[in-house]
Amino acid sequence: MPRDDSHLPQALRGLRIPLIASPLFIISVPALVIAQCKAGIIGSFPALNAREAEGEHPLLDTWLTQIKEELDRHNQANPDNPAAPYAVNQIVHRSNTRLDRDLEICVKHEVPVWITSLGARVEVNEAAHSCGGVVLHDVINNKFAKKAVEKGADGLVAVAAGAGGHAGQQSPFALVREIREWYDGPVALSGSIATGESLLGARAMGADFGYAGSPFIATDEANADQAYKDMIVDSSAEDIVYSSLFTGVWGNYLKGSVKNAGMDPDNLPTADASSMNFGSDREKPKAWKTIWGSGQGIGAIKAVGPAGAIVDRMADEYFAAGKKLAAEFN
C-alpha cells in the first residue's frame, strides 16, 4: 500500500521516501540541492550560503533560477519520476541583516518550502504564505514548538539530541511524543538519521519525515573540504563533541577538527548566547570553516560518493526494514 500523505500540504507530498535533506551552512550549494531533489527527497540550502561580492547581483537570485531551471528540465525529461520540491532555510536571528532582502527574493521565486531556524517570526511566515510556501520551523523542545505554531509555522522540525550543527538535548522519543500530544501537523524529526531503519523509526514514533544532514557532507556535490568528507567517513558517534563554544549555541562537532585546531575536545569551555552572529559578516573563525559540524549518525557513512547514492541506499533500507517489521503484525 503506498504511503498515505494526503494530510500533508501539497509541497510535502509524493516523496520517494519521507526524507528532507537539512540545510547545511557553507556545504549545501545548488549542485547538492539539485541532486537531492532529483533523487526524490526535499533538498535544501541556507539562503546565507549564497554570498555575492559587494555590488554584485544577489547570488541567491541566481541560485534559485538555476535550481528551478534544472529541476524543470529534469521533470520534462522524466515525467514519471519528477524531482521533489526544494527548500530554502532562513536564519531568523536578529544578527541576520540580509533577512528582508532574502525574503523578497524567495517570494519572487515562489519558493515551495521554507525552513526557518533560530527564532519564529510572524512576518517571515506571512512572506512565505504570500507566495504559497509552506514553513517548517526548527525547534529543540516542546515550548518552542508551541511558539512556532502560534506564530504561524505550517510544520515543525524537531531537532533532537545527536543532530549535526546546532542540536537539541532531548531524546527523539520524548520530543516527538510531547509534540504529538497536541499537534497533528507536519513534523520532521532531526538527529542522527543516516539509515533507512532510522528513518522508519522516526515514522514509527509519529514523525511524518526524517531530516538528515551529516550524511550529505560526505558527497561529491557537497561544498566541503576533502579532509572534512574523509573525517565523516572515518568517524562515528564517539568522535562527536557537544559544545556551545564555537557559535554561542549548543551543537555537535567532529572532535578531530577541534583537535586539528589545537584544542582539547574533551575539555572545552562554554560560551554565552551573546556571541551568536549570523550576519553576512559571520566570519567567526573556526565555527564551520575549521571546526566541522556533524551529527552522531555518521557511523553509517562508509565512503564519499554521489548524494543520490545515499538516497538510494536509504530507500532500499527503508522499504526492506518496513516489510520485515510489517511481517510481525500479520
Ligand SMILES: Cc1cc2nc3c(=O)[nH]c(=O)nc-3n(C[C@H](O)[C@H](O)[C@H](O)COP(=O)(O)O)c2cc1C
Ligand atoms: C555542518 C552543518 C551545518 C548546518 N547548518 C545549518 C544551517 O545553516 N541552518 C539550519 O537550519 N540547520 C543547519 N544544520 C543543522 C541541520 O539542519 C540538521 O538539524 C542536522 O543536520 C540533522 O542532524 P544530522 O546531521 O545528524 O543528520 C547544520 C548541520 C551541520 C552538520
